[in-house]
Amino acid sequence: xxxxxxKNEKLAGWNRPxxxxxxxxxxxxxxxxxxxxxxxxGVFRMDVVLDGERVxxxxxxxxxxxxxxxxxxxxxxxxxxxxxxxxxxxxxxLTNNWAYALAVEKLVGQEVPERAEYLRVxxxxxxxxxxxxxxxxxxxxxxxxxxxxLMYAFREREKILDLFESLTGSRMMCNYMxxxxxxxxxxxxxxxxxxxxxxxxxxxxxxxxRFLMTNExxxxxxxxxxxxxxxxAVNSGISGPMLRASGVNYDIRKVDHYGIYDRFKFRVPLxxxxxxxxxxxxxxxxxxxxxxxxxxxxxxxxxxxxxxxKAKIRNFRPKAGESYGRIEAPKxxxxxxxxxxxxxxxxxxxxxxxxxxxxxxxxxxxxxxxxADVVLIFGSVDIVLGEVDR
Amino acid sequence: xxxxxxxxxVVLKHWLLGYLPESWQTPxxxxxxxxxxxxxxxxxxxxxxxxxxxxxxxxxNRLGPxxxxxxxxxxxxxxGIKSLTKEDIVPTSADAVVHFLAPIILVVTVFMGxxxxxxxxxxxxxxxxxxxxFYFAMGASTELSVFMxxxxxxxxxxxxxxxxxVAQMISYEVALLLSSVVIVMMTGSLSLVKxxxxxxxxxxxxxxxxxxxxxxxxxFIMYAIAGTAETNRSPFDLPEGESELVAGYHTEYSGFKFxxxxxxxxxxxxxxxxxxSTLFLGGWMAPFAALQFIPSWIWFFGKLFVSMGVFIWVxxxxxxxxxxxxxxxxxxxVLPMCLLNLFVAALWRFMGDGWLRWVVxxxxxxxxxxxxxxxxxxxxxxxxxxYRYAE
Numbered sequence: 133x134x135x136x137x138x139k140n141e142k143l144a145g146w147n148r149p150x151x152x153x154x155x156x157x158x159x160x161x162x163x164x165x166x167x168x169x170x171x172x173x174g175v176f177r178m179d180v181v182l183d184g185e186r187v188x189x190x191x192x193x194x195x196x197x198x199x200x201x202x203x204x205x206x207x208x209x210x211x212x213x214x215x216x217x218x219x220x221x222x223x224x225x226l227t228n229n230w231a232y233a234l235a236v237e238k239l240v241g242q243e244v245p246e247r248a249e250y251l252r253v254x255x256x257x258x259x260x261x262x263x264x265x266x267x268x269x270x271x272x273x274x275x276x277x278x279x280x281x282l283m284y285a286f287r288e289r290e291k292i293l294d295l296f297e298s299l300t301g302s303r304m305m306c307n308y309m310x311x312x313x314x315x316x317x318x319x320x321x322x323x324x325x326x327x328x329x330x331x332x333x334x335x336x337x338x339x340x341x342r343f344l345m346t347n348e349x350x351x352x353x354x355x356x357x358x359x360x361x362x363x364x365a366v367n368s369g370i371s372g373p374m375l376r377a378s379g380v381n382y383d384i385r386k387v388d389h390y391g392i393y394d395r396f397k398f399r400v401p402l403x404x405x406x407x408x409x410x411x412x413x414x415x416x417x418x419x420x421x422x423x424x425x426x427x428x429x430x431x432x433x434x435x436x437x438x439x440x441x442k443a444k445i446r447n448f449r450p451k452a453g454e455s456y457g458r459i460e461a462p463k464x465x466x467x468x469x470x471x472x473x474x475x476x477x478x479x480x481x482x483x484x485x486x487x488x489x490x491x492x493x494x495x496x497x498x499x500x501x502x503x504a505d506v507v508l509i510f511g512s513v514d515i516v517l518g519e520v521d522r
Numbered sequence: 523x524x525x526x527x528x529x530x531x532v533v534l535k536h537w538l539l540g541y542l543p544e545s546w547q548t549p550x551x552x553x554x555x556x557x558x559x560x561x562x563x564x565x566x567x568x569x570x571x572x573x574x575x576x577x578x579x580x581x582x583n584r585l586g587p588x589x590x591x592x593x594x595x596x597x598x599x600x601x602g603i604k605s606l607t608k609e610d611i612v613p614t615s616a617d618a619v620v621h622f623l624a625p626i627i628l629v630v631t632v633f634m635g636x637x638x639x640x641x642x643x644x645x646x647x648x649x650x651x652x653x654x655x656f657y658f659a660m661g662a663s664t665e666l667s668v669f670m671x672x673x674x675x676x677x678x679x680x681x682x683x684x685x686x687x688v689a690q691m692i693s694y695e696v697a698l699l700l701s702s703v704v705i706v707m708m709t710g711s712l713s714l715v716k717x718x719x720x721x722x723x724x725x726x727x728x729x730x731x732x733x734x735x736x737x738x739x740x741x742f743i744m745y746a747i748a749g750t751a752e753t754n755r756s757p758f759d760l761p762e763g764e765s766e767l768v769a770g771y772h773t774e775y776s777g778f779k780f781x782x783x784x785x786x787x788x789x790x791x792x793x794x795x796x797x798x799s800t801l802f803l804g805g806w807m808a809p810f811a812a813l814q815f816i817p818s819w820i821w822f823f824g825k826l827f828v829s830m831g832v833f834i835w836v837x838x839x840x841x842x843x844x845x846x847x848x849x850x851x852x853x854x855x856v857l858p859m860c861l862l863n864l865f866v867a868a869l870w871r872f873m874g875d876g877w878l879r880w881v882v883x884x885x886x887x888x889x890x891x892x893x894x895x896x897x898x899x900x901x902x903x904x905x906x907x908x909y910r911y912a913e
Contacts, residue, residue: 169768276759276842277842278582278837280582283582283583287583347840355903355905381912383912399911399912401911414909502846503682504766
């Protein structure tokens with residue numbers, strides 16, 4: 133009963149899950165989980181049809197946090213959009229900045245100085261570490277661990293947010309990157325502080341792994357639950373750790389070599405089962421790879437300007453054309469699609485949000501599991517509602 | 523002096539009763555004891571809430587409440603005043619009478635259990651011959667109130683929570699009873715006072731508590747598991763699992779009725795801990811003969827607080843199980859072990875003194891633990907995994 137017929141074998145087990153229907157006994161119960169349920173990470177609703185505690189239907193309802201982001205983006209200048217991108221995935225504002233900056237840089241063919249590229253990598257990887265740590269913490273919180281792992285994750289996140297604050301002036305809404313570089317340079321003291329924080333990270337990851345990875349309750353709750361088959365994952369455009377947990381080797385840092393990622397040596401961890409445990413472990417292992425990238429980047433960080441002197445900030449009017457810039461954000465492929473008609477505002481401004489697209493397969497993963505599992509599966513997707521609803 | 527300190531509450535009560543006519547003494551004596559119990563345990567509850575919040579806070583690397591009074595010790599007062607002044611909301615579609623009765627029934631039945639618990643030498647409200655039976659009868663009726671709360675609220679989360687609670691509590695009630703039956707087999711009495719007295723002797727300065735025998739140790743472990751599940755504490759807190767069911771069966775309760783549920787839960791924890799220490803840890807007895815000069819009630823409440831500490835520690839440490847895993851654990855592991863333990867206890871009784879019974883009984887229990895555990899894990903499909911990397 134624990135895995136509802138979904139076998140936990142090596143890839144042979146990627147068969148279609150059985151169709152779950154009511155056994156005809158008793159009444160079905162329709163429960164609206166959300167929009168103010170404690171584990172929906174904000175305002176999100178799942179209309180769940182239950183047979184006992186088994187889910188036989190699930191309808192995600194989006195849009196409670198819709199803020200007209202894309203339409204707003206078309207009514208103001210390119211630069212004015214930058215702070216708005218912070219508010220998409222408010223856990224990882226720096227990667228949002230980078231993806232948008234990348235799209236605009238592609239549109240105008242803007243070069244980025246060496247030092248700025250390194251800073252971008254450092255900040256993006258720090259963002260990835262704090263995002264993954266918090267996601268795992270939240271996942272365990274939803275498993276009922278009464279906040280202890282979450283507080284440990286937040287202790288580490290706090291250190292990283294302090295770094296962001298001292299560099300950009302804000303902890304979460306960083307608004308740091310610009311077309312052609314970064315807003316301000318990092319001081320040597322900041323670099324030193326970052327080195328210190330990064331040196332402390334492996335101990336934290338070790339601690340997390342030691343206490344959680346082989347915990348029996350955690351393994352029993354996570355393994356074989358919420359299986360996402362690789363074909364379904366690819367067909368529905370899933371990206372990020374969720375896709376890699378299903379065993380698909382697709383990391384945009386490796387595929388696109390955007391920025392300077394081809395200079396660093398890192399590996400891409402892959403899962404074999406596509407269940408909650410794999411998603412959790414892939415994030416865990418990615419944190420280790422991020423730490424290794426951070427170490428390399430901090431070692432090689434060159435001196436120089438952080439802003440291309442030829443970059444145009446005032447009166448920024450790109451030539452007519454279109455571009456799509458995408459990066460491997462902590463949650464998956466984050467892309468910005470821009471069409472310019474030569475005016476100061478984008479003609480079309482479109483966000484490809486990983487949270488939203490990863491959430492579309494929620495029903496396929498949840499069918500046949502318990503209410504308790506739905507909460508876990510939802511948590512293992514790793515979403516931020518600001519990005520889902522935009 | 524030590525004798526007087528030990529019996530101070532008993533002496534005090536009799537001194538008070540001395541002023542009354544003979545025919546009044548029994549009923550007024552009962553009322554005095556009842557008032558003491560009803561006053562004492564909510565006070566302990568208040569202390570425990572702040573201890574729990576502080577303790578879990580420390581486990582979670584934060585401070586816990588520290589604003590109200592020195593070190594935040596007056597926090598329970600603030601919480602109490604807040605819950606008293608909050609609006610008491612009854613959902614329009616709720617069954618108002620049942621909705622109102624549920625928390626009251628919970629608190630009443632939970633407090634009834636203390637009537638038979640000896641809290642010190644000569645400190646028991648009623649020395650009932652069938653004390654243990656009475657205790658379990660009262661413990662079982664808390665399930666009624668939980669289901670009343672879930673059903674009358676007309677809330678789907680409440681209903682699911684109540685469903686889970688009843689399934690879980692009934693399953694673990696069986697294990698709780700079976701693990702205690704061993705003690706009854708050994709002492710030949712259902713009276714909790716007699717059970718404490720049966721443990722009340724020392725050899726080489728060490729006590730003869732039932733936990734220090736193979737069957738007693740096994741029964742204690744089973745009792746601890748079942749007791750945690752019975753009081754809906756982590757990792758068995760599914761009925762109120764806040765990340766899944768908002769607050770379970772008391773989702774629709776607010777203000778003082780919610781506070782009553784909260785009180786009921788904590789007092790039930792005290793009660794289960796008290797029974798556990800009575801059955802297995804010698805009740806009000808000192809752990810060493812040399813420490814007998816310390817009053818018996820200090821030992822009883824000390825043991826109570828140690829076990830509350832364990833509850834708090836477990837809560838800060840473990841994630842929650844799922845419903846089917848919980849049930850599997852109850853019926854496929856705890857129950858067979860309890861049944862086997864009955865047999866082992868009988869064997870112990872008839873093997874007579876000597877080291878042989880220690881070896882035989884321990885061997886049977888360890889063998890059973892290993893084989894049942896391994897059999898249970900064999901069918902489970904989980905374990906540590908290794909991961910591959912793409913370059």
